[in-house]
Amino acid sequence: MTRHILRLIWNKKRSNALLFLEIFFAFLILFAVFTIVTRYMRMYQSPLGFQTENIWIVHMNLNPVTDTTATQDMKVRLKQELKALPEVESASYSGFVTPISNSSWSTSSDDNGFEISTHMMYGDLDYMETMGINLVQGRWFNESDRDARYQPLIISKKLFDESFKGRNLTDSIYDINGEKRIVGVIDHFKYKGDFAEEVNLSFFYGEDKTLDLPNLHLRVAPGTPAAFEEEVNTLVADITKRNDFRIEHLQTTRESRARQVWIPIIALLSICGFLVINVSMGLFGILWYTISKRRSEIGLRRTLGASKSEITLQFVGEILVVCLGGIILGAIFAVQFPLLNVFPIESINYYLAMIFSAALILILVVSCAFYPSQQAARIHPALALHEE
Amino acid sequence: MILLKDVTKVYQTKTIETTALNNISLEVPTGEFLSIMGPSGCGKSTLLNIMGMIDEPTSGQVAIQGQAVSDYHTKAVARFRNEKLGFIFQSFHLINELPVIDNVELPLIYRRISGKKRREMAQTALEQVGLKNRMKHFPGQLSGGQKQRVAIARAIVGQPNIILADEPTGNLDSVMGNEIMEILLNLNKELGTTIVMVTHDETMARKTHRLVRLFDGSQVL
Ligand SMILES: Nc1ncnc2c1ncn2[C@@H]1O[C@H](COP(=O)(O)OP(=O)(O)OP(=O)(O)O)[C@@H](O)[C@H]1O
Ligand SMILES: [Mg+2]
Numbered sequence: 001m002t003r004h005i006l007r008l009i010w011n012k013k014r015s016n017a018l019l020f021l022e023i024f025f026a027f028l029i030l031f032a033v034f035t036i037v038t039r040y041m042r043m044y045q046s047p048l049g050f051q052t053e054n055i056w057i058v059h060m061n062l063n064p065v066t067d068t069t070a071t072q073d074m075k076v077r078l079k080q081e082l083k084a085l086p087e088v089e090s091a092s093y094s095g096f097v098t099p100i101s102n103s104s105w106s107t108s109s110d111d112n113g114f115e116i117s118t119h120m121m122y123g124d125l126d127y128m129e130t131m132g133i134n135l136v137q138g139r140w141f142n143e144s145d146r147d148a149r150y151q152p153l154i155i156s157k158k159l160f161d162e163s164f165k166g167r168n169l170t171d172s173i174y175d176i177n178g179e180k181r182i183v184g185v186i187d188h189f190k191y192k193g194d195f196a197e198e199v200n201l202s203f204f205y206g207e208d209k210t211l212d213l214p215n216l217h218l219r220v221a222p223g224t225p226a227a228f229e230e231e232v233n234t235l236v237a238d239i240t241k242r243n244d245f246r247i248e249h250l251q252t253t254r255e256s257r258a259r260q261v262w263i264p265i266i267a268l269l270s271i272c273g274f275l276v277i278n279v280s281m282g283l284f285g286i287l288w289y290t291i292s293k294r295r296s297e298i299g300l301r302r303t304l305g306a307s308k309s310e311i312t313l314q315f316v317g318e319i320l321v322v323c324l325g326g327i328i329l330g331a332i333f334a335v336q337f338p339l340l341n342v343f344p345i346e347s348i349n350y351y352l353a354m355i356f357s358a359a360l361i362l363i364l365v366v367s368c369a370f371y372p373s374q375q376a377a378r379i380h381p382a383l384a385l386h387e388e
Numbered sequence: 389m390i391l392l393k394d395v396t397k398v399y400q401t402k403t404i405e406t407t408a409l410n411n412i413s414l415e416v417p418t419g420e421f422l423s424i425m426g427p428s429g430c431g432k433s434t435l436l437n438i439m440g441m442i443d444e445p446t447s448g449q450v451a452i453q454g455q456a457v458s459d460y461h462t463k464a465v466a467r468f469r470n471e472k473l474g475f476i477f478q479s480f481h482l483i484n485e486l487p488v489i490d491n492v493e494l495p496l497i498y499r500r501i502s503g504k505k506r507r508e509m510a511q512t513a514l515e516q517v518g519l520k521n522r523m524k525h526f527p528g529q530l531s532g533g534q535k536q537r538v539a540i541a542r543a544i545v546g547q548p549n550i551i552l553a554d555e556p557t558g559n560l561d562s563v564m565g566n567e568i569m570e571i572l573l574n575l576n577k578e579l580g581t582t583i584v585m586v587t588h589d590e591t592m593a594r595k596t597h598r599l600v601r602l603f604d605g606s607q608v609l
Contacts, residue, residue: 004490004497011485300481303442304542305470305498307463382443385477386433 001310005317016322019286023326023365026279027357031334033272034353037265039345043195044258049188050099051132054089054224055250057098058216058236065211072209078239079208079216082232087224090130093206093213095122099131100193100253111175116163118155118176118200121191122213127203128186130219138169138184141205145183152205153180159200160185176202193254195261276360280368287319287372298376299384308377315373316366323365327358390416390439390550390582395448397434397605408434409445410605418549421576421583423593426602432586433554435602439584440473440552441465453549470498474543474581478555480535482527482542488514489523492541499546513545514538517571533564540571544581551575553585557592569595 009016065071075093083091097103097120108117127133128140136157145152150173155164169182190198206213220228229247236245291298298311306314334354338347397409408431416422416439424432437443438450444460451457453472457465482491492510501509514520517537527535536556543551553572557565569592575581585596593599601609 001497003503004493007490008483008485296481297483300483301494301498302466303440303469303475304495305466307466307498308461310498380443382437385442385481 001314001317005314005321009318009321015290019283019319019322020326020329022279022282023323023361024330026275027327027330027361028333029275030272030357030360031330031350031353033268034356035337035345035349036268038352038356039349040195040261040265042346042349043190043197046190046198047188048190048194048254049133049186049198050191051219052100052250052254054220054222055131056218056220056229056232057094057248057250058218058232058245059098059248060214060216060236060240060245061242062211062214068211071211074239075211075213076208078236081235081239082216082218085231085235087220087228087231088218089221090126090219092126092130092217093122093124093208093210094127094215094217095204095206095213096215097121097191098215098217098248099191100250100257104192106199107177109175114163116159116174116176118159118202119191120177120202120204122206122210123154123203124206124208124210124213127217130217132219133189134187136185136187138182140184140186141203145205146207148181150179150181152183154184154186154203155182156189156198156201157185157187158198159202162200177204180204193257195258276364279361280364283319283365283368284372287315287369291315291372291376294376295379295384295387298379299381299387302379302381303385311377312370312373315376316369319369320362320365323361327361331358389418389453390414390584391449391451392435392439393449393451395435395438395445395450397431397438397443398446407605409438412448412605412607414600414607416582416584418582419576419580420598421573421596422585422598422600423596424584424586424600424602425588425590425593426608430602431605432602436552436554436584436586440475441469466498470495471546472549474546474548474551476536476539476543476551476553476556478558480527480532480539480559482535482538484527486526487523488519488525488527488530488538491527491538492545494542495546509545510541513541516544517541531564532560533567536560536564536568537571540568544575547579548581550582550584553583555586555588558588565589565592 062071079091079093082088097105104119105121106117106119108115110116123141125141125143128135140154141152153176164182173179173181188198189201190196191201192199218232232247237243301311331354334350337343338350392412392414395409395412396407399406399408412435424435426432434443438445439452441450441452441457441460449456452468459465483494489507489510492513493506496506496509511520511523514523517540519534519537519541522530522534527538530538536559540556551572556572557568560568572583572585573595576583587593599609600607
């Protein structure tokens with residue numbers, strides 16, 4: 001039966017070519033859409049690694065600094081006074097780079113005899129606590145780091161896995177923007193937001209007074225009313241004697257960032273939906289047409305002893321083989337993307353997209369082919385033969 | 389042996405009711421070569437279809453080789469047709485996309501015979517109709533007589549006991565018609581195949597054992 005079907009298909013190359021091409025192109029389009037969607041979905045699924053709920057960030061501008069000591073004192077006082085408020089559970093300073101912002105700072109070097117490439121952030125003693133970061137090894141910064149011979153450094157697990165696996169962390173000094181001692185490894189920290197690849201990351205230590213740490217992170221108690229922002233506002237304005245600061249709600253930023261990605265994803269999926277409907281109607285149409293053209297052949301086969309299920313199987317089989325052909329050719333094209341590394345996207349995204357596209361098309365084909373093929377099997381042999 | 393008892397076939401369409409067969413009782417003993425004649429529309433094809441179990445009588449009984457047929461839509465009936473019956477049609481009914489040899493193999497596919505064995509059997513059948521050198525041709529590349537010989541090869545490839553032929557020479561000129569008739573006569577004589585043939589040609593009919601005449605759905609002779 002299989003060989004018989006294959007021969008029939010081969011001898012009807014020309015009429016099958018159209019369906020073949022339709023499936024081929026549909027596969028490629030679905031593949032492209034699914035690659036994008038899979039990539040974003042996988043990013044979205046991987047943990048963010050820090051808290052955004054109830055995190056407020058006071059972005060300050062300290063320049064121009066006329067009196068360094070006074071500004072440093074002001075910073076220390078600001079943190080203390082904010083922390084003293086009952087609504088504030090935790091407060092900490094960070095550098096210019098804050099989570100889910102557009103700024104980033106990175107370095108790479110092979111001064112240590114191996115490649116280290118990392119993004120960098122500044123954090124103070126309380127940063128881990130405020131942001132709810134998970135530690136997997138070692139410790140966060142502590143008081144002993146202030147006067148240490150070497151500046152302390154905390155790296156992310158991703159950086160650890162990439163560059164430090166099997167190396168001695170605690171007793172070695174590495175040159176990463178100056179000589180540093182690695183004191184801890186944190187788990188995930190996708191500082192660019194939900195829809196971003198996790199990058200290698202290192203935290204540099206900064207004190208409360210350090211002017212390079214102008215952004216104050218606050219973790220307020222759950223259920224803190226919006227009116228509390230006014231209170232913070234007044235307090236910051238009073239202590240800093242300035243008005244050019246801004247309070248950011250990290251959760252809001254996170255949501256609006258995500259929305260910017262969701263909208264195009266939904267648009268893409270809708271296009272996909274239309275494509276799928278189109279392809280199904282095409283398939284359905286082709287099948288109805290072929291079957292009406294082949295009524296006498298069906299009558300003949302029934303007369304010669306084919307059972308109904310054999311007729312159904314033949315028609316579903318024929319269309320399935322042609323579609324599989326289209327999918328395979330599509331897959332040969334598609335697999336070039338991961339093989340040739342066309343875009344900086346993890347290969348797994350491509351392979352998943354290929355599987356999704358193939359599965360979707362096959363499900364479509366089988367479900368579209370089944371009904372007409374069953375109708376074909378119902379054709380009355382005497383009638384069908386009579387018609388010609 | 390084919391046995392029809394009080395077979396009536398009524399075609400019911402929305403507007404009209406046609407009695408294609410009216411109370412036909414007929415017995416075709418094993419090994420007989422029977423021909424059926426009658427004017428167009430008198431019910432010859434209908435009769436043949438009922439004998440071949442591809443059509444269902446409105447009333448009456450049909451028994452083939454001692455087995456009464458009750459349900460026409462079962463797998464068993466399909467299987468019976470496949471193994472015991474051979475069909476030949478006026479318009480050949482070959483599949484144009486398949487080469488001659490594959491057309492001949494068609495009934496064997498539904499019998500789940502291995503590819504190699506199928507090929508052998510089909511070659512033998514084509515040899516019997518003198519078309520061994522046309523195996524790889526497509527139906528479109530054959531003359532009418534050759535096409536009908538392919539159809540005969542397809543009908544005999546499974547070694548059926550009964551062949552039902554609906555105007556097998558109707559689309560052929562007399563030379564080709566005679567060729568086909570010779571093949572059928574030989575099958576009947578040498579293998580003892582029971583043959584029922586519808587024809588418009590008196591001379592053809594006269595070469596068979598018995599002639600049944602139909603008129604307006606009833607047997608007149
Ligand atoms: N499917 C059908 N629906 C309605 N009427 C039918 C159908 N098939 C046949 N008939 C009618 O039944 C009658 C017998 O038809 P049948 O095909 O058996 O005739 P026939 O003797 O074979 O004619 P011909 O010599 O032209 O082939 C005709 O009047 C025909 O119109
Ligand atoms: Mg007829």
